[in-house]
Amino acid sequence: MTTTAPLAVTMGEPAGIGGELSLKAWSKRRQGDRPFF
Numbered sequence: 562m563t564t565t566a567p568l569a570v571t572m573g574e575p576a577g578i579g580g581e582l583s584l585k586a587w588s589k590r591r592q593g594d595r596p597f598f
Contacts, residue, residue, distance in 0.1 A: 568587075573579030 570580045570583055573583075
């Protein structure tokens, strides 16, 4: 049985990195890459 952990994304810093950049980075990951965080 394979279980996955939930992923939580916050709104981010108003003048910094927000959820849209985190989601973009997540979508660009490749199979076998190291986790980005």
